[in-house]
Amino acid sequence: MNAIRRVLVGYGSESGNARDLAHRLGSYPMLAPHAPQVLPFNEIDVRSLGAGDVLLAVSSSFGDGEPPANAERFTDALRQHTALPGLRYAVFGLGDTGYPRFCGFTKGLDALLGEKQARPLLHRVDADAGYEGFFQQWAPVLGAVLNGDTEAGRDLHLQVSAYSAEDAFTAPVLERRRLSLSDPAAWHVELDLRGSGMHWRAGDTLHVVPQNDPALLQAIADWYADPDAVELLRHRELRQLGKGLLRDLARMSGSETLKDLLKSSQRAALDAYLHGADLLDVLSDHASPESVPLAALLERLSPCLPRAYSIASSGGDSVALCIREVRYVRNGRERVGTATSGLLQGDAAARVYCRSNPGFHLGTDPATPLLMVGTGTGIAPLMGLVQELAAAGTQREVHLVFGEKHRARDFLYQQQLQDWVAAGTITRLHTAFSRDGADKYYVQHALAEPGTGVHELIARGAHLYLCGNKRHLEGSVRDTINTLCPSPGAQSDTWSQLRAEGRLHCELY
Numbered sequence: 001m002n003a004i005r006r007v008l009v010g011y012g013s014e015s016g017n018a019r020d021l022a023h024r025l026g027s028y029p030m031l032a033p034h035a036p037q038v039l040p041f042n043e044i045d046v047r048s049l050g051a052g053d054v055l056l057a058v059s060s061s062f063g064d065g066e067p068p069a070n071a072e073r074f075t076d077a078l079r080q081h082t083a084l085p086g087l088r089y090a091v092f093g094l095g096d097t098g099y100p101r102f103c104g105f106t107k108g109l110d111a112l113l114g115e116k117q118a119r120p121l122l123h124r125v126d127a128d129a130g131y132e133g134f135f136q137q138w139a140p141v142l143g144a145v146l147n148g149d150t151e152a153g154r155d156l157h158l159q160v161s162a163y164s165a166e167d168a169f170t171a172p173v174l175e176r177r178r179l180s181l182s183d184p185a186a187w188h189v190e191l192d193l194r195g196s197g198m199h200w201r202a203g204d205t206l207h208v209v210p211q212n213d214p215a216l217l218q219a220i221a222d223w224y225a226d227p228d229a230v231e232l233l234r235h236r237e238l239r240q241l242g243k244g245l246l247r248d249l250a251r252m253s254g255s256e257t258l259k260d261l262l263k264s265s266q267r268a269a270l271d272a273y274l275h276g277a278d279l280l281d282v283l284s285d286h287a288s289p290e291s292v293p294l295a296a297l298l299e300r301l302s303p304c305l306p307r308a309y310s311i312a313s314s315g316g317d318s319v320a321l322c323i324r325e326v327r328y329v330r331n332g333r334e335r336v337g338t339a340t341s342g343l344l345q346g347d348a349a350a351r352v353y354c355r356s357n358p359g360f361h362l363g364t365d366p367a368t369p370l371l372m373v374g375t376g377t378g379i380a381p382l383m384g385l386v387q388e389l390a391a392a393g394t395q396r397e398v399h400l401v402f403g404e405k406h407r408a409r410d411f412l413y414q415q416q417l418q419d420w421v422a423a424g425t426i427t428r429l430h431t432a433f434s435r436d437g438a439d440k441y442y443v444q445h446a447l448a449e450p451g452t453g454v455h456e457l458i459a460r461g462a463h464l465y466l467c468g469n470k471r472h473l474e475g476s477v478r479d480t481i482n483t484l485c486p487s488p489g490a491q492s493d494t495w496s497q498l499r500a501e502g503r504l505h506c507e508l509y
Contacts, residue, residue, distance in 0.1 A: 002051070002052065003052060004034055004052060004054055004146065005051070005052025005053055006034070006035075006037065006052070006053055006054070007031065007034040007035070007036040007037070007053075007054045007056065007146070008036065008037050008039060008044060008053065008054070008055050008056065009022045009023075009025050009026045009036050009037065009038040009039070009056045009058065010022075010039055010040070010041045010044050010055055010056070010057050010058070010059075010071075010074070011038070011039075011040060011041065011057075011058045011059055011070075011071075012040070012041050012057075012058075012059035012060060012067055012068035012070055012071030012074075012105065013040075013059065013060055013068055013070065014060055014062050014068045014069070015060065017060060017094055017131075018058050018059050018060045018068075018094050019040075021058050021092070021094070021131070021135060022038050022056075022058040023038050024135075025038075025056060025058060025092075025135075025139060025142075026038035028139050028143060029143075030139070030140065030142075030143025030144070030146070030147065031142075031143055031146065033147070034054070034146060036056070040070040040071070041057075041059070041067075041070060041071035041073075041074035041075070042070050042071065042072070042073045042074050044074055046074065046077040046078050046081050046084075047077075047081070049084055049087050050084070050086050050087065051085075051086025051087075052086065053086070053087050053088070054087075054088045054089065054090075054121070054146065055087060055088070055089040055090075055113075055118075056089070056090050056092075056142070057089060057090070057091045057092065057106065057109060058092045058094075059071060059091075059092075059093060059094065059105060059106050059109070060093075060094040060095065060105070061093070061094075061095050061096075061099070061101070061102075061103055061104050061105035061106060062105065063099070064099045064100060064101045064104065065099065065101030065102075065103075065104015065105055065107075065108070066104070066105060067105045067109075068105070071105070075105075075109070075112075078109075078112055078113070078116065079112065081116060082116075083116050083117045084113070084116045084117060084118045085117040085118070087113070087116075087118040087119070088118065088119050088120070088121050089113050089118050089119070089120060089121065090120065090121045090122045090124075090142055091106050091109060091110045091113075091120075091124045091125065092106075092124075092125040092127065092131075092134075092135070092138060093105070093106025093107065093124065093125060093126050093127060094106075094127050094128075094131050095126065095127070095128060095160075095162075096128065096129070096199070096356050097128050097160060097162040097163065097197070097198060097199060097354065098199070098200055098204055098354045098355050098356030098357075099162070099355070099356050100162070100164070100355070102126065102128075102160075102162035103126040103127075106124065106126070107124070107126070110124045121142070121145050121146070121153065122138070122141065122142060122145065122153040122156060123153065123156060123157050123158070123159075124159070125138055125158045125159065126158070126159040126160055127158065127160060128160045128197065128199055129199040130160075130197070130199070134158045137156070137158060138156070138158055141153045141156050160197060162353075163196070163198065163352075163353035163354070164353055165207070165209050165303070165306050165353070167353075168207075168209045168351035168352055168353050169193065169196040169198065169351065169352055169353060170349045170350075170351055171191040171192055171193055171196070171319075171349055171350055171351075171352050172191070172192040172348060172349045173189065173190070173191060173192075173343070173347065173348060173349060173350065174190040174191060174192050174318055175188065175189065175190040176188075176189055176343075176344060177189075179322070179412045179413065180404075180409060180410045180412060181408075181409040181410070182405060182406065182409045182410050183325075184324055184325045184326065184327060184328075185324070185325045186322060186323070186324050186325075186376065186377050186410070186412055187322070187323055187324075187325060187343075187344055188312070188320060188321070188322055188413075189320070189321045189322075189323060189343050189344070190313075190318050190319070190320045190321075191206075191318060191319050191320075191321070191350060191352060192317065192318050193317060193318060193319055193352075194317045194318075198353070198354050199315075199354075200311060200315065200319070200354040200356070201314060201315060201361060201388065202311065202313070202314040202315075202361070202362065202381065202384030202385045202387065202388040203310075203311070203357050203358075203359075203360035203361045203362070203381055203384060203385060203505075203507075204311050204354055204355065204356050204357045204360075205308045205309060205310055205311060205354070205355050205357050206308070206309050206311050206319055206321060206352055206353075206354055207306040207307065207308050207309075207352060207353050207354070207355060208306060208307045208308075208309065208339045208342075208343065208350050208351070208352050209304070209306050209350075209351040209352070209353075210304055210306070210307055210338040210339035210342060211234075211338075211342050211347070212233070212234055212235075212236075212238055212304060212338065213335075213336055213338065213341060214230075215334070215336075216238060216278060216280065216335075217229070217230045217233055217234060217238075218230060219280055219333070220233060220238070220279065220280050220283070221233075223280060223283060223284065223289065224289050224294050225289065226294055229294055232294065232298060233298075233301070235303055235304050236298070236301040236302070236303065236304060237301060237302045237303065237304050237305050238278055238279040238280075238301075238304075238338075239278050239279070239338050240305055241274060241277075241278075241279060241282065242302075243262065244300075245300050245301070246258065246261075246262055246282070247262060248300050249282060249283075249286065249287060249292060249300075250262060250286065252287070252291055252292050252296065253286050253287035253288070253291040253292055254291065255285075255286035255287065257285075257286060258282070258285075258286040261273060276328060276330050276335065277330070278335065279301075280333075281330070281331065284331075304338070306353075307338065307339035308355070309321045309323060309380070310322075310360075310378075310380040310381035310384070310467065310507055311354075311380070311381065311384050312379075312380040312381065312383045312384050313383070313384050313387055314384050314385075314387040314388035314391055315388070315391075319352075319354075320383075320384075321343070321380065322377045322379060322380035322383065322412065322413075323340055323343060323344070323377060323380075324340070324376065324377050325337070325340055325344055326340050326341070357507070359505055360381055360385075360465065360505050360507050362385055362388060362389070363463055366394060366395065366396055368396075368461055368462065368463055369396075369397040369398075369399070369457050369460055369461070369462040369463075370385075370396055370397065370398045370399065370462060370463055370465065371399050371401075371454065371457050371458075371462045371463070371464045371465070372385065372386075372398065372399070372400045372401065372464075372465045372466075373400075373401045373403075373443055373447070373464070373465070373466045373467070373468075373473075373477060374400075374401070374402055374403070374466075374467045374468055375402070375403040375404065375442075375443055375467075375468035375469065375472075375473055376403070376404055376410075376412075376468060376469070377412070378467035378468030378469070378473070378507070378509075379402055379412050379413060379467070380467070381465075381467050381507055382400060382465060382467060383413060383416070385465065386398065386400070386420055386425060386426060389425055390420060390423070390425045395424070397427050398425065398426045398427050398428075399426075399427055399428045399430065399452065399453070399457060399462075400417070400426050400428070400429050400430070401430045401431075401432065401443050401446050401447060401452070402417070402429070402430070402431050402432070402443075403431070403432040403433070403434065403442055403443035403446070403468075404432075404433055404434070405433060405434055405435045406433055406435055406436055407431065407433045407436055410433070411431070411433075417429055428452075430446045430447075430449070430451075430452055431446065432445060432446040442476065443473070443476075443477065444476040444477055444479070444480040447477065447480050447481070447484070448480055448483075448484060454480075454481070454484050454485065455484050455485050458481070458484075458485045458494065458498075459485070461503070462503070463503045463504075463505065464481070464498060464503060464504050464505065465505045465507075466504075466505070466506045466507070466508070467506075467507040467508070468508065468509075469508070469509065470508035470509060473508065474506065474508055478495045481494055481495050481498075482494050482495055
């Protein structure tokens with residue numbers, strides 16, 4: 001190994017984890033002979049890098065694979081630089097497997113340094129929240145390489161793989177528990193993620209890669225009079241039908257009715273027609289096996305789309321969901337949910353992966369009040385947030401408003417919520433059961449009650465977390481907030497101000 005002129009430990013950090021790890025590396029005893037300098041990336045002059053320099057890059061990724069703010073200028077300068085043939089480097093990346101572009105910045109940095117003819121000392125590290133174990137393996141090997149043992153890191157591969165729809169984790173079902181007496185029922189489902197290496201937190205989402213309903217597959221095969229259609233369509237999307245597919249079907253079939261439904265003026269009629277419909281409905285109503293051959297259909301169908309669910313827990317070896325059963329009859333044929341049928345009807349496991357949802361995470365200021373509003377299975381992420389507070393022993397002022405139809409039949413997680421009230425984890429629990437009285441009573445009515453204290457909470461800087469059906473919930477709660485808390489300025493209403501200030505967190509479906 002050529003003589004080392006200087007060692008630079010460059011870091012890019014948003015939360016401080018990468019910065020702290022860089023300083024630990026800078027003080028690592030095996031690196032002491034090289035007197036490493038620890039600097040944010042933006043304080044490193046790319047033009048000064050040359051023969052004899054070693055760059056040890058320790059960085060997180062911002063958002064979905066972007067550079068942290070203190071690494072942006074360095075990255076831009078590196079892109080514009082011609083070549084760095086004398087530079088040696090090593091990259092230790094910290095990331096969140098909940099993002100599609102896991103460790104996206106450090107993967108890109110590794111590739112960019114390679115393009116500039118710099119030479120890697122070790123294989124790149126792609127670490128998640130369990131980075132400590134990787135660091136303890138990596139640092140001694142790095143020290144050995146810098147001190148002359150060029151073969152030390154040849155076989156060291158420390159890379160966590162992020163799960164996706166193509167590479168989902170098979171999670172055994174641990175528990176199915178019915179939460180409501182009414183139909184369609186709400187269920188608590190718990191999945192075992194031991195051994196997956198997944199990390200998530202309250203507010204994140206779990207994506208389920210579903211299996212198509214065998215009855216629907218067989219019905220389409222019967223329509224085509226082709227038994228091979230079952231396997232050919234098994235992993236194709238049969239329920240969420242995009243306009244591009246519908247236009248192709250209208251063109252191939254020549255159906256004037258379908259063409260009319262696809263006109264922009266007929267949006268409401270098209271939505272009404274597609275509500276609860278599947279591919280077989282459209283084929284039966286508007287096409288024939290001759291006008292839409294199976295081979296042509298297969299060319300136009302996307303892979304079966306993952307279904308996203310808000311996580312109803314806050315971490316650990318298992319993950320909880322709160323889901324509504326989907327089962328109904330349309331045109332004389334029974335329908336079931338593409339993902340919920342497997343989750344609720346006996347499948348031993350589900351193929352899943354997590355995605356981070358930072359917009360629904362809890363803020364860190366314990367003095368900030370929290371106003372949480374959830375209807376039906378929209379209680380799911382709120383259960384996770386409160387569970388996170390309870391597990392941490394954090395004392396926060398938490399006001400939770402839950403809405404459903406009947407107290408006696410639909411009070412989801414009643415005992416757990418009441419236990420949290422008794423323990424002081426939830427300050428006040430407000431409920432709105434719309435069908436228990438002579439007049440309908442919804443969450444917006446509970447918010448407007450004087451005892452809820454919404455105006456005071458908003459004035460004291462409360463963050464509002466809202467989860468439920470977008471069509472029925474968002475507008476009514478927005479109007480109530482704006483009425484209860486009129487904005488002093490003429491430029492914007494209170495709802496818009498909350499959004500602009502990062503105090504509004506919505507998970508609507």
